Amino acid sequence: MRIVFLGPPGAGKGTQSVRLAKELGIAHLSTGEMLRAARVRRTDLGLLVADYLDNGQLVPDQMVLDIVADRTALADCQPGCIFDGFPRTIAQAEALDRLLAQRHTPLDLVIELVIDQGELLKRLMKRGRGDDNMATIQQRLQSYENQTAPLVKYYSERRLLNSVNAAGSAEDVYNAIVAAVESVK
Ligand code: AMP
Numbered sequence: 001m002r003i004v005f006l007g008p009p010g011a012g013k014g015t016q017s018v019r020l021a022k023e024l025g026i027a028h029l030s031t032g033e034m035l036r037a038a039r040v041r042r043t044d045l046g047l048l049v050a051d052y053l054d055n056g057q058l059v060p061d062q063m064v065l066d067i068v069a070d071r072t073a074l075a076d077c078q079p080g081c082i083f084d085g086f087p088r089t090i091a092q093a094e095a096l097d098r099l100l101a102q103r104h105t106p107l108d109l110v111i112e113l114v115i116d117q118g119e120l121l122k123r124l125m126k127r128g129r130g131d132d133n134m135a136t137i138q139q140r141l142q143s144y145e146n147q148t149a150p151l152v153k154y155y156s157e158r159r160l161l162n163s164v165n166a167a168g169s170a171e172d173v174y175n176a177i178v179a180a181v182e183s184v185k
Helices: 013-024 031-040 044-055 061-072 090-102 117-127 134-148 150-157 170-182
Strands: 002-006 027-030 081-084 109-114 161-165
Touching (some): 002 013, 013 170, 031 081, 044 061, 090 150, 109 150, 109 170, 117 134, 134 150, 150 161
Parallel strands (some): 027 081
């Protein structure tokens, strides 16, 4: 099973998608984690993406697409995977569709975590990750609105979208996600 998690920073994509991947026995792929790890290791990619991460801007599509193509070819993705924070642009979504079509492993479901801005800001300020300062947070929310939110329509038109209210407790949100997964099994 292949699932995309869509939602603004702070909506809970990480927490929820890690738990779901474990439950389903499939791989959890976070492009944000992969990029941060590359940066810590100071690989060529890491050095190229550092400024984007610091500024809360999306890294260029091709860089992300290359790491996703490599990562999804590994054996642990055979039973399926969850894409957490990818795709983030229409171009990435189209490229993912092409990649998965070549492999005859299409997407099964897109889960959108829906939450209002006030609650997001509260959560992000509490989280305190390196890129969680006010200026970066605002830039990341803006990137989401401008570049990622159009994916809601993209996946809705493809009948893959399932929107979940992410304002409740982690447990309630998780149960709603499991119900969405059950509905496509
Ligand atoms: P995340 O951990 O998913 O919030 O991602 C942290 C940062 O990594 C983002 O603010 C972007 O700079 C970068 N990033 C992660 N995933 C992507 C992606 N799919 N496309 C472009 N940039 C990304």
